[in-house]
Amino acid sequence: MFAVNCVIVTFVLSPQLQLYDSGAQVVGWDMEWNMNWKSLSLKHGGKHMFQRLGTGNLSKQKGTVVLLAHDVAFQPNPISGGLGSQAELEAFLDAATQAGYKFDTLDALLLQGGQQRRR
Numbered sequence: 719m720f721a722v723n724c725v726i727v728t729f730v731l732s733p734q735l736q737l738y739d740s741g742a743q744v745v746g747w748d749m750e751w752n753m754n755w756k757s758l759s760l761k762h763g764g765k766h767m768f769q770r771l772g773t774g775n776l777s778k779q780k781g782t783v784v785l786l787a788h789d790v791a792f793q794p795n796p797i798s799g800g801l802g803s804q805a806e807l808e809a810f811l812d813a814a815t816q817a818g819y820k821f822d823t824l825d826a827l828l829l830q831g832g833q834q835r836r837r
Contacts, residue, residue, distance in 0.1 A: 743828055747786040759802070760791050764809030771814065782827065783819075 738744045749770060752761040762770070771783060791803050811821075 745784070745824055745828070747784040749783065749785055751785060751787040751791070753788055753791045758790055758793075760806055764806035764811075765813060767806075767810050768813040768817075771819075784824075784827070 751767055753759060754761055767785075771785075787807075792807050793803075814821075
């Protein structure tokens with residue numbers, strides 16, 4: 719995930735609301751692609767993550783799902799040297815694309831008026 723001129727938060731707390739009120743762009747996410755931080759590998763495969771998308775009912779904004787994925791999980795694994803997570807990302811992208819999902823960056827989402835504040 720790339721964030722340009724914005725703050726990414728998990729929960730909307732008082733400091734984040736203060737940032738928002740001062741003009742900063744605060745972005746949360748709808749779901750996270752969890753990983754095992756000890757092995758730097760994904761906890762769920764690409765097809766499983768696509769199934770978790772379901773009908774998009776996890777989305778806080780209709781028609782948009784913000785998925786947090788940690789880039790370190792998709793690098794060559796420093797422990798095993800394996801590239802398995804890259805294959806899982808490809809499986810997720812293939813399944814989502816075939817189902818009609820489109821992908822964009824956070825800055826484009828913000829330009830479209832996405833991620834409105836909720837108090």
